[in-house]
Amino acid sequence: MNRSCSLKKFVAGRGALVSALVLTTALAAPLAASSHREAPLTSKKPAIDSTDVYAFVSPGAATTVTLIANWIPFEEPAGGPNFYHFDPLARYLIKVDRDGNGVPDITYEWRFQNAIQNTATFLYNTGRIDSLTDPDYNYRQTYTVASIDGAGVRTVLATGLTMPPDNIGPRSTPNYEALAAAGVYPAGAGRLVFAGQRDDPFYIDLGSIFDLLGLRPFNNAHLIPLAVEPGIDTPGGFNIHTTSIRVPMTELAPACPVPAVATNQNCVIGVWATAELPSRLTRTLAAPFITGSGAFVQVSRLGNPLVNELLVDLARKDAFSASQPTGDGAFLPLILDPELARLIDTLYPAIAVPPPPRNDLVTVFLTGIPNVNRQLVSANSPSEQLRLNMGIAPTAAICAGNRLGFIGGDNAGFPNGRRLEDDATDIALRVVAGGYALAPAGFNVFPNNRLGDGVNVNDRPCLTAFPYQGTPHQGYTHTHHPVGSTTTP
Numbered sequence: 001m002n003r004s005c006s007l008k009k010f011v012a013g014r015g016a017l018v019s020a021l022v023l024t025t026a027l028a029a030p031l032a033a034s035s036h037r038e039a040p041l042t043s044k045k046p047a048i049d050s051t052d053v054y055a056f057v058s059p060g061a062a063t064t065v066t067l068i069a070n071w072i073p074f075e076e077p078a079g080g081p082n083f084y085h086f087d088p089l090a091r092y093l094i095k096v097d098r099d100g101n102g103v104p105d106i107t108y109e110w111r112f113q114n115a116i117q118n119t120a121t122f123l124y125n126t127g128r129i130d131s132l133t134d135p136d137y138n139y140r141q142t143y144t145v146a147s148i149d150g151a152g153v154r155t156v157l158a159t160g161l162t163m164p165p166d167n168i169g170p171r172s173t174p175n176y177e178a179l180a181a182a183g184v185y186p187a188g189a190g191r192l193v194f195a196g197q198r199d200d201p202f203y204i205d206l207g208s209i210f211d212l213l214g215l216r217p218f219n220n221a222h223l224i225p226l227a228v229e230p231g232i233d234t235p236g237g238f239n240i241h242t243t244s245i246r247v248p249m250t251e252l253a254p255a256c257p258v259p260a261v262a263t264n265q266n267c268v269i270g271v272w273a274t275a276e277l278p279s280r281l282t283r284t285l286a287a288p289f290i291t292g293s294g295a296f297v298q299v300s301r302l303g304n305p306l307v308n309e310l311l312v313d314l315a316r317k318d319a320f321s322a323s324q325p326t327g328d329g330a331f332l333p334l335i336l337d338p339e340l341a342r343l344i345d346t347l348y349p350a351i352a353v354p355p356p357p358r359n360d361l362v363t364v365f366l367t368g369i370p371n372v373n374r375q376l377v378s379a380n381s382p383s384e385q386l387r388l389n390m391g392i393a394p395t396a397a398i399c400a401g402n403r404l405g406f407i408g409g410d411n412a413g414f415p416n417g418r419r420l421e422d423d424a425t426d427i428a429l430r431v432v433a434g435g436y437a438l439a440p441a442g443f444n445v446f447p448n449n450r451l452g453d454g455v456n457v458n459d460r461p462c463l464t465a466f467p468y469q470g471t472p473h474q475g476y477t478h479t480h481h482p483v484g485s486t487t488t489p
Helices: 014-020 176-181 216-221 307-311 314-322 325-336 339-347 359-367 424-433
Strands: 023-026 050-057 064-075 091-097 106-116 139-149 154-162 192-199 239-248 268-283 290-302 386-389
Touching: 050 268, 050 290, 050 386, 064 091, 064 268, 091 239, 106 239, 154 192, 290 314, 307 314, 307 339, 314 325, 325 359, 339 424, 359 424
Parallel strands: none
Antiparallel strands: 023 268, 050 064, 064 239, 091 106, 091 268, 106 139, 139 154, 192 239, 268 290, 268 386
């Protein structure tokens, strides 16, 4: 690309009234988005906006895998009186593909119900919440967890579970950690489940990255230079809601031996999360205001972090999130010649990136890495999934692994699954720039292999036990946007 060209050139009666105002919305056309406001349409409906998916062998319980799907981006901890909840009209799903053909072989489903104790008050809680059955816990949600096999047979694993409240403050939720711990439930056959508010474990400098791909530690190398600054953790101080499950490996992949063997492709699973809504939503000006009918339609999809956000164009973001992995061949050109790589090449004149076709990116994001996390048939069925080799044991305690995962020499980390500590932003930037071992020859050099946003660690520590994600920030006292570093190890 000729870098002398400008950036601009590159971006070449009441009853009658209610009846008259019934609005019916059909969702048969693609209506979807995912990640932190990643695609246009469901940025307008955050309760079904999936922010991140994680899949890792559970440290301390190495015959199990933890599957996490996070939802509702940028939850302001002080967001009362209407704090955050899941959508009771929706189905929240985590899907697992055992062989790489893009079809789920087992799916875990969460369905939520509102259980308001006193509708005559505006209060979320009417006093201190000391337990999940406390009458002062007014606006609560209960939920059911089920599994669905490849033939569509649905089995309820646990029902009538109460979700912990949001972390409000020292008067309302003074013993929040105990409340949250009470929200971890057994779900039979060695499973554990949790749903509720957590700290957002994703860390990234969104404010700079979406200001024309700014990386504060590299500000002086940008086409529009600024002073070098430490990165800022944009999601820091915000919370999310999670659906999490810890499952025995034997359930996820019955053909995988016990203990799991890294060289056995039967031990590699693909994971992604979706949300679904009824195909017809009816909105009225009378209670219950919104009702749903018809078959469920997928409205959110997320597997690998940042793929839809940084590699899929605006015209197809919503279509991607409404699509199935079996159709991901349609997006192959966007991976082979990613716009992000061209942007790096344009906006950072000192960086030369590998030219298309980027078959290495197809390997990382669509087929799996040979001898690491390639599935039985994924090489012949490219699809965007978060692939995890269950035979690669944890290399460290929870949240103590090498944050650069695979490209940092730690095969237990992203893109082999994804742990809470993995720095998906820096990994993705370096991979797209060619600064890693699988890239075409000559590009795994500085600065390509040192790119980063200067945010190298999350703002909250992990828990040592399931559900592992840190305690959410409370509404009474919290801060946003912690400052990171100018270093990019």
